[in-house]
Amino acid sequence: MRLPLALVVAAGVILSSPFIRDIRDWIRGTFPGQYATVVATAVAISIGLALIAAIIRIRDQRALRYGAIACALVLGTAYALWNAQGIAEVDAVERVHFVEYGLITLLFYRVWRPRGDMSMFVMPLLAGLAVGTLEEWLQWFIPGRVGDMRDVFLNAAAIVCGLLFSYGVDPPDRGAFALRPGSLRRIGVLATVVGLLFAAFVYSVHIGVEIQEPQFGRFRSRYDASTLLRIADDRSRAWNVNPPIERPRSRSREDQYMSEGLLHVQERNRRWEVGDIRAAWSENLILEKYYAPVLDAPSYISKTGHRWPAGQRTDAERRLVAAPGPPDSYESRADATEGRHFIRVWPPVAFWSIVVLSLSGLLATCFRFS
Numbered sequence: 001m002r003l004p005l006a007l008v009v010a011a012g013v014i015l016s017s018p019f020i021r022d023i024r025d026w027i028r029g030t031f032p033g034q035y036a037t038v039v040a041t042a043v044a045i046s047i048g049l050a051l052i053a054a055i056i057r058i059r060d061q062r063a064l065r066y067g068a069i070a071c072a073l074v075l076g077t078a079y080a081l082w083n084a085q086g087i088a089e090v091d092a093v094e095r096v097h098f099v100e101y102g103l104i105t106l107l108f109y110r111v112w113r114p115r116g117d118m119s120m121f122v123m124p125l126l127a128g129l130a131v132g133t134l135e136e137w138l139q140w141f142i143p144g145r146v147g148d149m150r151d152v153f154l155n156a157a158a159i160v161c162g163l164l165f166s167y168g169v170d171p172p173d174r175g176a177f178a179l180r181p182g183s184l185r186r187i188g189v190l191a192t193v194v195g196l197l198f199a200a201f202v203y204s205v206h207i208g209v210e211i212q213e214p215q216f217g218r219f220r221s222r223y224d225a226s227t228l229l230r231i232a233d234d235r236s237r238a239w240n241v242n243p244p245i246e247r248p249r250s251r252s253r254e255d256q257y258m259s260e261g262l263l264h265v266q267e268r269n270r271r272w273e274v275g276d277i278r279a280a281w282s283e284n285l286i287l288e289k290y291y292a293p294v295l296d297a298p299s300y301i302s303k304t305g306h307r308w309p310a311g312q313r314t315d316a317e318r319r320l321v322a323a324p325g326p327p328d329s330y331e332s333r334a335d336a337t338e339g340r341h342f343i344r345v346w347p348p349v350a351f352w353s354i355v356v357l358s359l360s361g362l363l364a365t366c367f368r369f370s
Contacts, residue, residue, distance in 0.1 A: 006107035036088035068168035105162025128159035143248035188366025216282035217330030261294030267334035278323035
């Protein structure tokens with residue numbers, strides 16, 4: 001029953017993504033102003049209960065097992081502090097990942113524990129990465145959630161902590177760092193599947209194109225210029241009849257076109273507020289050409305849309321004369337987070353060639369030496 005239990009819990013973590021916003025809203029409504037405190041308390045209680053259960057279980061090899069659990073706590077705390085964004089609610093939610101993926105790792109560790117070799121560590125790691133990738137991929141389609149490959153790496157840190165904790169709770173016998181016959185093949189097959197899954201996720205979420213115009217410079221999008229114009233025409237007709245004035249339900253699909261447009265609105269407004277007229281003007285031209293429905297349609301964010309009033313646009317055009325830099329030198333950072341572009345412009349052929357060659361070599365090596 002170990003494998004079904006691990007799969008059920010993993011599926012629960014993945015499929016709970018559409019309901020997280022509802023849970024978050026309930027906590028905020030029930031405990032006003034205490035969201036981060038409630039989540040942090042829940043995390044602390046979960047970790048405390050896990051430690052108590054581990055201490056009760058440990059009867060021998062105390063120094064080694066306590067040391068592994070202590071390493072898990074130190075590593076998790078250090079990574080959480082290093083990765084902290086300084087926003088209490090965001091940091092509290094990210095620490096929930098350590099509880100979720102620590103539990104998932106422990107359950108998968110118990111599945112492969114009877115093998116008694118290195119696969120009992122590698123296979124849970126790969127399984128946890130697969131769960132993390134699927135969760136982030138599903139989040140990408142959910143309004144109000146973000147799917148990001150960096151969050152998969154956050155999950156990887158939690159998985160490593162989970163492995164250290166699992167080692168302390170149920171250490172292997174001697175010879176655990178060798179490989180039994182067939183184990184390397186299993187590792188190779190699962191690593192290839194997980195690698196393809198992660199590559200497909202990155203390609204779906206992060207890879208796009210760079211669009212350049214002499215009037216306003218360049219920006220990144222998941223759609224090419226002709227596709228953006230076609231979607232804009234479709235949204236214009238649809239929103240004239242049924243504008244997006246209601247907040248999307250957590251179990252509906254996110255409109256990625258609208259999300260891109262709103263990012264450019266935010267960047268335009270931010271640049272205007274700091275007096276960067278050239279950038280604000282360029283962002284506004286991007287919006288007017290490729291995201292006009294986002295500017296004009298009333299929405300749950302703005303009942304009057306986001307188009308500049310005629311007076312503001314005229315003022316910006318007048319002040320543009322004194323703004324530094326040619327128009328085509330501007331590079332939009334609307335999609336950037338923490339200084340890095342969220343959308344990558346890697347060539348698809350090169351991307352998939354590297355993925356296929358790397359995973360083929362890995363699989364061949366595992367079969368060759370198994």
